[in-house]
Amino acid sequence: MWPVSRWSVVLAFAALGVASQVCWLAYAAITTATAAHFGVTETAVGWLANLFPLLFVLLSVPAGTLLDTRLRPALALAAVLLGAGALLRAGVDAYWAALVGQVLAALAQPLTANAITRVAAAYLEPRHRPLGISVGAGATYVGMIVAIGVGTAIPDDVRAVVLVGAGFTVLTCVVALFALRVAAPFAIEVEHPPALRAVWREPGVPLLSVVVFAGMGVFVSLATWLEPLLKPAGVSADTSGVLMLVMLVAGIAGCVVVPPLAVRRGAEPAALVVTGVVTAVACVVLAAVPGVGTGIAAALPIGFLLLAALPVALSHVERTRGASAGTTTALLWLAGNAGGVVVSLVVGYLLGAPWAAFALFAALAAVAAGLAARVPGAVGRRSGVTAG
Structure with missing residues (x-):
């Protein structure tokens, strides 16, 4: 029997992509309120978002290599990092916890972003892969809308914004870990991916x-x-x-x-x-x-x-x-x-x-x-x- 597309895994992965964007922009729409809440400068709050592109540039290529060789473990690691960062931010109402939580989430983002093509290739039939890639990429834009929307809807309650984002993130991480129990029907392990050069x-x-x-x-x-x-x-x-x-x-x-x-x-x-x-x-x-x-x-x-x-x-x-x-x-x-x-x-x-x-x-x-x-x-x- 020929393998069939596993859309449940692709959709769970897309939700994980939404969660990574929600973590990235968690404080973007409430910068001033966050600075007052934690007693820090707006520049310090800006670093809660700036960590993401900085770590992405440093870790993008190693993340791609890991995904080429160990797709499911790499995605599970991303889910654990995102979930841990969300739990820390929700559990400790302090700037240091927000900073460390953002670092954990930022470490996960290169894995979730670079996995878009690999998840589609591993879990979908060839005819479904373009749509699967579109769903994964589109999830990043949905995440931006969700993050900015939550901050705009609750502009003066930093704690509520953090808890809403953390709840969504933890839920998607649990769903993603459960979905990743499904073996990738189209995946073949690559022992030695081509060198970057x-x-x-x-x-x-x-x-x-x-x-x-x-x-x-x-x-x-x-x-x-x-x-x-x-x-x-x-x-x-x-x-x-x-x-x-x-x-x-x-x-x-x-x-x-x-x-x-x-x-x-x-x-x-x-x-x-x-x-x-x-x-x-x-x-x-x-x-x-x-x-x-x-x-x-x-x-x-x-x-x-x-x-x-x-x-x-x-x-x-x-x-x-x-x-x-x-x-x-x-x-x-x-x-x-x-x-x-x-x-x-x-x-x-x-x-x-x-x-x-x-x-x-x-x-x-x-x-x-x-x-x-x-x-x-x-x-x-x-x-x-x-x-x-």
Whole structure:
């Protein structure tokens, strides 16, 4: 009897991805209240979130290698780390506990993020894998919405926000550990995954990494600086928040629709080209005529296509990379996080000239489109081996 897709494991893993984002942004919407609650500076509160990209950059590649060789133990470790961090934050109402709890959760994030392609490859039939990757990637955006939503709904009660987030996280960790008891029907253990240098030299991998660097750089910078960039045009902070929410919701829809369609047609690079062109045009419009109307007109296509670009790239990796998909995924996540840090840093110096920031976004998107057009249909040789 042929093995069948195990969607229960994929959905449990996606919930774990939501929980990791909830942990990351637990204090983002209540920074001032958290600083007063713990008696620390807002900068200290900022470090509760900044730990995540910092540790991600350091641990992304080792996490990818571990996932290539020991998928289920690696995911179980991620669930334990997330759960332990949540329990510590819930059990001890002090800044040091929040900091240590965030460190534990941040150690888990490279495993949950880099596992998106590996879980789909190990638990789903080939025809279901693009949708599985989309579900895993889309979960990160759902987690952002949940985290910001909880903080916005309970803006003055830090303890309540922490307890809600911790309860959700512990529940998802228990479900994930239970789901991981199911053996991966399509998994084959990889004893010696390809070396990082060998993976980087594969045709298309450097190009795809730069595309992801630019794409995530634009998205993270928009998420970070949208409000101050639109403020000179008379757009209020509340309206900017709505625009960000529109972008995220459109992105979730794009994650469900775009990657499976692109994979069915074997057109992932073409989808990335379209994404780059549309994003560039939308950012040019924002540079020339910033406002509420143009903000909505830009947020919808940017969200729908740009946020789906990462699962499109990951689907391409899963379809073409085989045994080193975990390591390649880690490289892409590393490139994306680096892009978010670098581009956001540059845009921080352009807040006095919003048109220049949007022009930079347009230029990056156009470059990404040009490079995506050169990505080969198959990045390296397909070995037919998946990690377990």
